[in-house]
Amino acid sequence: MSGFSSSTTSIPDAAKSPRHIAIIMDGNGRWAKKRFMPRVAGHKRGVDAVREMVSTCIDLGVEYLTLFAFSSENWRRPADEVSFLMQLFLKAMEREVVKLHENNIRLKIVGRRDRFEPQIVELIEQSERKTAANKGLTLTIAADYGGRWDILQAGNTLLAQNPLLGEITEDMLAAHLAMSYAPEPDLFIRTGGEQRISNFLLWQLAYTELYFTETLWPDFDAAMLKRAIDSFHQRERRFGRTSEQLTDA
Numbered sequence: 001m002s003g004f005s006s007s008t009t010s011i012p013d014a015a016k017s018p019r020h021i022a023i024i025m026d027g028n029g030r031w032a033k034k035r036f037m038p039r040v041a042g043h044k045r046g047v048d049a050v051r052e053m054v055s056t057c058i059d060l061g062v063e064y065l066t067l068f069a070f071s072s073e074n075w076r077r078p079a080d081e082v083s084f085l086m087q088l089f090l091k092a093m094e095r096e097v098v099k100l101h102e103n104n105i106r107l108k109i110v111g112r113r114d115r116f117e118p119q120i121v122e123l124i125e126q127s128e129r130k131t132a133a134n135k136g137l138t139l140t141i142a143a144d145y146g147g148r149w150d151i152l153q154a155g156n157t158l159l160a161q162n163p164l165l166g167e168i169t170e171d172m173l174a175a176h177l178a179m180s181y182a183p184e185p186d187l188f189i190r191t192g193g194e195q196r197i198s199n200f201l202l203w204q205l206a207y208t209e210l211y212f213t214e215t216l217w218p219d220f221d222a223a224m225l226k227r228a229i230d231s232f233h234q235r236e237r238r239f240g241r242t243s244e245q246l247t248d249a
């Protein structure tokens with residue numbers, strides 16, 4: 001079991017800081033294009049924005065930060081962009097893991113592993129092992145991740161473990177999702193202006209507060225994250241109940 005009750009059954013308080021923030025880091029290509037630079041220059045700058053988000057989340061006491069880095073659909077991009085992104089992912093991990101570890105950060109990578117080069121898989125496993133016991137921020141990078149893949153792999157894992165299973169419950173499925181170690185996100189942010197989920201955490205976003213901004217990812221900074229969190233604090237999370245039920249409680 002995940003140890004976390006679903007947000008559809010318990011009510012996290014929006015007045016408190018979000019425990020879990022999940023971000024679709026979009027707009028790198030457009031950021032570069034505006035500057036007459038190749039798209040990949042935007043991806044490179046995007047890594048700087050990641051660093052700023054990690055340190056800001058630590059300062060703000062956020063417990064889980066989840067970043068969508070590469071979707072299961074992003075393989076459809078031109079081969080040279082895909083290969084640049086893979087190299088960038090590899091180099092960023094090689095360079096940053098020691099610092100993450102020093103900062104007590106637990107690193108998790110979620111998504112399919114079988115389409116990555118063995119060198120990347122090896123580094124993912126090493127980095128997760130190295131930081132596994134850290135008790136500070138849990139930083140999750142979703143890479144070759146798709147929400148539909150996640151739900152299916154959870155269901156298939158359950159069936160493989162028990163082929164005679166008659167019924168799958170919400171708790172059973174949630175416990176086998178790639179992010180079963182984390183509570184559901186309180187706040188979802190998407191930069192870059194598009195207002196869609198693009199196959200990110202489909203199951204877990206059921207009652208997450210959504211925040212969209214036109215800001216392109218390389219320009220997204222600490223002040224903008226704080227603005228998103230301020231917006232979160234204005235929300236009333238009802239999970240199907242009435243407003244009166246919440247204030248009476």
Ligand code: IPE
Pocket residue numbers: 025026027028029030031069070071074085192
């Ligand atoms: C997000 O930026 C990064 C990845 C999907 C890897 P994009 O590359 O999608 O940037 P835009 O949306 O084309 O501007």
Ligand code: IPE
Pocket residue numbers: 024025026027068069070071074194196198
């Ligand atoms: C979503 O961005 C995935 C990541 C940021 C990793 P995309 O740029 O791939 O999304 P779509 O294709 O515009 O929906």
Ligand code: MG
Pocket residue numbers: 026027028192
């Ligand atoms: Mg995009």
